[in-house]
Amino acid sequence: MANEILDILKRNQLSVTDSRRNILELFQHTSGALAHADIEKKTGDQFDRVTIYRTLQTFVDKGIIHTIPTADNSVLYALCKDECTQGHHHDNHVHFICDDCNTTYCLDHVTVPEVKLPKGFNQKRADVVVSGICNNCN
Secondary structure, eight states: OOOHHHHHHTTTTTTEEEEEEHHHHHHHHHHHHHHHHHHHHHHHHHSHHHHHHHHHHHHHHSSSSSEEEEESOOOEEEEESSOTTBBBOOOOEEEEEEEETOOOOEEEEEEEEOOOOOOOOOOOOOOOOEEETTTTOO
């Protein structure tokens, strides 16, 4: 696992810092998505809010993690599973939020349906978030 984290950082031309290594490790040990507050809680006093925010933003910019919008206008983060690269996310899949446990899952094999846009409109991104009860709470 440690080698995989180092490979991800090096492949994305990022220096290896404690915050990057530890936050990336958190994502690899979590099956669902994480909010900034989740990361703060799980890392304790190791890193301040700004360090966590900057690390998350760097990971999004490099295509290591992607953002997931929520109904309350907050943002969740999850590891990119496809071959995302800097500035080019290819995580075109549906996200599922469980109403009971609040876990957010990336449904990698459920693609976002094609949306027919009016002439002159160009789609950059489509987010589909489905809510309900997950298989663990069912």
